[in-house]
Amino acid sequence: MAEGFPLPEVVERWFVERDWRPRRHQLDMLAAARAGRSALLVAATGAGKTLAGFLPTICDLAENPAEDLHTLYVSPLKALAVDVQRNLLSPIEEMGLPIRVETRTGDTPSDRKARQRIRPPQILLTTPESLSLLLSYPDSELMFAGLKNIIVDEIHAFARDKRGDLLSLSLARLQTLAPGLRRVGLSATVADPDAYRGWLAPHGDEDLVDLVLGEPGADPDLSILIPENRIPWAGHSGYHAVADIMRLIERHKTTLVFCNTRGLAELTFQKLWSVNDQSLPIGIHHGSLAVEARRKIEAAMADGKIRALVATASLDLGIDWGDIDLVIQMGAPKGSSRLLQRIGRANHRLDEPSKGMIVPGNRFEYLEARAALDAIGDGELDPDIFRPGTLDVLAQHVLAIACAGPFEEAALLAEIQSAAPYAGLTADRFQEILNFVATGGYALKAYDRFRRILEEAPGRWRLSRPPIAQQHRMNAGVIVEQPLLDVRFKGGRKLGTVEEGFGSTLTPGDTFFFAGLSLEVLSMKDTDIIVQASKRTARPVTYGGQRMSMSTHLANRVRGMLADRNDWHRFPGDVSEWLEVQSERSLLPEPNQLLVETFPHEGRHYMVAYSFEGWNAHQSLGMLLTKRMEKAGLKPLGFVANDYGIACYGLEPITDPQSLFSPDILEREFTEWVERSFLLKNAFREVAVIGGLVERQHPGKRKTGRQVSFSTDLIYDVLRKYEPDHLLLRAAWDDARTRMTELGRLVRLVDRAAATMVHVELDRITPMAVPLMVIVGREAAPAGTADEALLYEAEALAAAAMEPEAPSAATPVRSAAGAARRAAERRPASRSED
Numbered sequence: 001m002a003e004g005f006p007l008p009e010v011v012e013r014w015f016v017e018r019d020w021r022p023r024r025h026q027l028d029m030l031a032a033a034r035a036g037r038s039a040l041l042v043a044a045t046g047a048g049k050t051l052a053g054f055l056p057t058i059c060d061l062a063e064n065p066a067e068d069l070h071t072l073y074v075s076p077l078k079a080l081a082v083d084v085q086r087n088l089l090s091p092i093e094e095m096g097l098p099i100r101v102e103t104r105t106g107d108t109p110s111d112r113k114a115r116q117r118i119r120p121p122q123i124l125l126t127t128p129e130s131l132s133l134l135l136s137y138p139d140s141e142l143m144f145a146g147l148k149n150i151i152v153d154e155i156h157a158f159a160r161d162k163r164g165d166l167l168s169l170s171l172a173r174l175q176t177l178a179p180g181l182r183r184v185g186l187s188a189t190v191a192d193p194d195a196y197r198g199w200l201a202p203h204g205d206e207d208l209v210d211l212v213l214g215e216p217g218a219d220p221d222l223s224i225l226i227p228e229n230r231i232p233w234a235g236h237s238g239y240h241a242v243a244d245i246m247r248l249i250e251r252h253k254t255t256l257v258f259c260n261t262r263g264l265a266e267l268t269f270q271k272l273w274s275v276n277d278q279s280l281p282i283g284i285h286h287g288s289l290a291v292e293a294r295r296k297i298e299a300a301m302a303d304g305k306i307r308a309l310v311a312t313a314s315l316d317l318g319i320d321w322g323d324i325d326l327v328i329q330m331g332a333p334k335g336s337s338r339l340l341q342r343i344g345r346a347n348h349r350l351d352e353p354s355k356g357m358i359v360p361g362n363r364f365e366y367l368e369a370r371a372a373l374d375a376i377g378d379g380e381l382d383p384d385i386f387r388p389g390t391l392d393v394l395a396q397h398v399l400a401i402a403c404a405g406p407f408e409e410a411a412l413l414a415e416i417q418s419a420a421p422y423a424g425l426t427a428d429r430f431q432e433i434l435n436f437v438a439t440g441g442y443a444l445k446a447y448d449r450f451r452r453i454l455e456e457a458p459g460r461w462r463l464s465r466p467p468i469a470q471q472h473r474m475n476a477g478v479i480v481e482q483p484l485l486d487v488r489f490k491g492g493r494k495l496g497t498v499e500e501g502f503g504s505t506l507t508p509g510d511t512f513f514f515a516g517l518s519l520e521v522l523s524m525k526d527t528d529i530i531v532q533a534s535k536r537t538a539r540p541v542t543y544g545g546q547r548m549s550m551s552t553h554l555a556n557r558v559r560g561m562l563a564d565r566n567d568w569h570r571f572p573g574d575v576s577e578w579l580e581v582q583s584e585r586s587l588l589p590e591p592n593q594l595l596v597e598t599f600p601h602e603g604r605h606y607m608v609a610y611s612f613e614g615w616n617a618h619q620s621l622g623m624l625l626t627k628r629m630e631k632a633g634l635k636p637l638g639f640v641a642n643d644y645g646i647a648c649y650g651l652e653p654i655t656d657p658q659s660l661f662s663p664d665i666l667e668r669e670f671t672e673w674v675e676r677s678f679l680l681k682n683a684f685r686e687v688a689v690i691g692g693l694v695e696r697q698h699p700g701k702r703k704t705g706r707q708v709s710f711s712t713d714l715i716y717d718v719l720r721k722y723e724p725d726h727l728l729l730r731a732a733w734d735d736a737r738t739r740m741t742e743l744g745r746l747v748r749l750v751d752r753a754a755a756t757m758v759h760v761e762l763d764r765i766t767p768m769a770v771p772l773m774v775i776v777g778r779e780a781a782p783a784g785t786a787d788e789a790l791l792y793e794a795e796a797l798a799a800a801a802m803e804p805e806a807p808s809a810a811t812p813v814r815s816a817a818g819a820a821r822r823a824a825e826r827r828p829a830s831r832s833e834d
Contacts, residue, residue, distance in 0.1 A: 039211075040185040042211070043215070044216065045344030054071070073125045101123045102123075133476055136476070144178055155199075156337070166478050168199065168422070189341050220343050222357070231366045231575055254304070281307050288541075304323060383551075386421070393478055442722075443723035450693070486527055487515075490532060498512075508522060517533055555613065594611055597761075599764055599765060604649045606765075607647070607649070613749045622640075658759070674733075680733065694708060694712050764801070770797045770801050
C-alpha cells in the first residue's frame with residue numbers, strides 16, 4: 001500500500017490504470033469508515049459522491065471478503081438505484097472483485113426478492129418502502145445482523161417528508177439489529193448540513209456524524225433565455241421560446257428540458273415536435289408513464305440515442321446519463337436548490353461548468369429566475385425545514401415490526417425515540433398508537449378487521465392473526481397517489497396512467513395527448529381506458545396535486561428587486577418599463593410591505609394583493625377572503641392566484657381591505673373552511689391508507705381509487721361523528737394545515753397585512769395586476785393550454801395598464817398608518833436610459 005494512499009492494492013491499481021487519483025473527500029470518507037464513524041458528504045455534482053459512498057465498502061470487501069449483506073444503499077428513486085447499480089458494477093468487475101450488487105424495488109421479480117432474503121448480495125440497493133418491507137419479515141434479524149453500512153443517497157430529497165419518517169424508523173430498527181452499523185448520507189444541495197447530521201444520527205446526536213465537504217466544482221454557466229428581448233405578460237409554459245429551444249437542441253449533444261408538472265411536460269414535448277424540422281430524436285419521461293416506457297427512454301439516453309428529453313421531477317436526482325451538455329428549465333425555477341440540482345444533470349464533471357438556461361413564462365417569472373441565479377451566485381440554497389414525524393407513518397411501522405415477530409412495548413418505544421423525527425414521542429402518545437393499531441380506535445373497535453395486534457402479556461404485543469402480515473406487505477408504503485386509470489392500446493400494451501379525476505371526463509371518441517401521442521378513446525372498462533392512435537387535435541392530460549410554490553428566500557429576493565431601482569438596469573427593457581410605469585401609476589412596495597390595489601374593470605371591482613407567498617398559500621387565502629367578502633355584502637364572484645399575488649373580484653367596491661385580512665381569519669374562517677372542504681377528506685384519505693385503516697390491495701384484487709375514496713369517506717364520517725379526537729383525524733388536520741395550505745406562509749402573510757398593508761385606490765388596472773387579471777375566467781384551464789390565447793388577451797389588458805395617466809386622474813391612498821401613507825407617495829419617473 002503506497003504511503004499516503006491508503007487503498008488495497010487492487011483498488012489502488014484500478015485508479016493508477018486510469019491515471020486517476022482519489023479525491024480528497026473520497027479519502028476522507030474512507031478515513032471516517034476506518035475509524036468506525038458515520039458521515040455526511042456534501043459535494044458538488046460530478047465530484048464522485050457515489051464512489052465516495054461505496055469506496056469504504058469496496059476496500060473492506062477487497063481486504064476482508066464476506067458473503068453476507070455488507071452495505072445497504074437507499075435512494076429516493078427506483079431509477080436511481082438501477083443507475084447506481086450499472087455504474088457501480090463496472091469498477092467492481094474491472095477490479096475483479098467477487099462482490100454481488102443487486103437492486104430491490106417494487107419492480108424486482110418476486111422470486112428474486114425471496115432469494116435475496118435467504119442469500120442476500122453483499123451490496124443491496126433499495127428504496128425506503130422496500131427496506132421497510134424487508135424489516136417486516138421474521139428473518140430480518142438474520143438478514144441484517146452483519147450489516148456494516150447504510151448509505152442514504154440524495155438525503156435532501158426525502159429526509160423532511162413522510163418517506164424520511166419511514167426511513168428514519170427503519171434506521172432505528174437496523175441499529176437495533178446491527179449495533180455497529182455506520183450511517184452515511186450523500187447530497188449535493190444541503191443548506192444546513194448540521195440539521196441533516198442530526199437527522200441521520202442515532203438520537204439526533206449530530207456529533208456522531210462527521211461532516212465531509214467535497215472540493216468545490218466549477219461555477220455553473222447559467223442564463224435566462226429571452227427571445228427577441230421580450231418577456232410575455234402572462235402564461236407559465238415558456239411556449240414563446242419553443243423555436244429558440246429547438247435551435248439550442250440542434251446545437252448541443254443532449255439537452256434535458258425540465259418542466260414543473262407532468263401536464264406541462266406533455267405539452268412542451270408536443271410543441272417541440274411541432275418545430276422539430278430535422279426530426280431529431282426527442283423523448284419524454286415522467287412518473288405517469290409505464291415502467292417499460294421509462295426504462296426504454298432511460299436506456300436510449302444512456303446509449304446516447306436521444307438528442308433531447310423532456311422530463312419532470314422524476315429526473316431531478318443524480319442519474320448520470322450520457323453526454324448531457326445543456327439543461328433547460330421551462331418556467332419559474334421555484335427554488336435555488338431545485339434549480340442547482342437540475343442544472344447539475346449537465347456535464348457530470350467537477351472541473352467543467354454545468355450549462356443551464358431558464359425560460360421564464362412571464363415577467364414575474366423573469367424576476368424569480370433572476371432571483372434564483374443571484375441566489376446560486378451567492379451560494380444561497382433553499383432553507384431546510386424539519387418537522388416532527390407523522391403518526392400515520394409511525395402506525396404503519398409498528399405494524400411492520402409486529403409482522404416480524406412479537407415485540408416489547410418499552411423496548412420499541414425507546415428504539416423509535418432514537419429516530420430524530422420521533423425523539424419527542426411520549427409514552428402516552430405511543431400507547432395511543434398501539435391502541436389504534438390494535439383496535440382502529442374507540443369508534444371502530446367493534447369491527448374485527450381493524451384488530452391487527454393484541455397484547456398477549458403485559459407490555460408484549462403480537463399480530464392478532466397471521467394473514468395480517470400478508471395484507472400489510474401488499475399495502476405498505478407512504479406514497480398515496482390520486483386514484484389512477486391505466487391507458488392501454490386495444491392490443492393490451494400499457495402506455496401509463498392518468499388520474500381518475502381526468503379519466504372521468506372522457507367518453508368514447510374523445511382525444512387526449514399522452515406519452516407523446518394523440519390518443520382516441522375507444523372504450524372505458526373497469527380501471528382501463530382503451531385507446532388507439534389518432535391524428536386529430538387532442539387536449540392535454542391534467543393532473544391534480546399540490547403545485548410547487550416559489551421558495552420563501554426567492555420571494556424575499558424578488559421583493560428586494562422590486563424596491564431597488566439600481567437593480568433594474570440588468571432587466572430586459574420591457575421588464576424595467578413595466579416596473580417604471582407601475583411605480584408611476586401606483587407604487588412598488590418596500591420588501592416588508594403588503595401592497596393592496598383596488599380598482600374597477602369591466603363592471604367588476606377588483607382587489608389585488610402582492611404577497612409573494614406562493615400559489616398554495618394564495619389559493620387557501622382566496623377561499624377565506626371571498627367568504628369574508630360574502631359576509632360583508634361585497635357580492636364576490638371569485639378569485640385567481642399565482643405565486644406572486646391574489647386577485648379577488650365582485651360586484652361591490654372594496655374600500656377597507658384591512659378588515660378582510662384581519663388575523664382572526666385563521667381562527668374562524670380557516671377552521672370552518674378546512675373542515676367543510678375537500679382538503680380534510682383528502683388528507684384523511686392519505687393518512688388512512690398509510691396508517692393501514694384502509695387497504696388498497698387484496699390477494700388477486702386491487703381496489704379502484706373510487707372504492708378507496710368511498711371507504712375512507714365512510715370511515716371519515718363515522719369518526720367525525722363518534723370520535724372527533726381520533727388519532728388519524730388529528731394527523732389529517734396536521735397534513736391539511738401544513739402541507740396542503742402552507743399554513744406558515746399564510747400566517748406570515750396575515751401578520752404582514754396587519755402591520756404593513758399599503759392600500760392604493762385606483763381608477764383602472766395597473767401593470768403589475770395584468771399577469772393576474774389575464775387568468776380571470778381561465779382558472780380551470782389546464783396549465784399551458786390557454787397560453788397562446790392568454791398572450792393575446794394580456795396585450796389588450798397591458799395596453800390599458802401601460803397607457804399614460806390623464807393629468808386629472810387621482811390616486812388616493814389609504815393605509816393602516818401614517819408611515820404607510822408616506823411610503824405610498826408617488827415617486828418621480830426615472831427614464832434616463834430612454
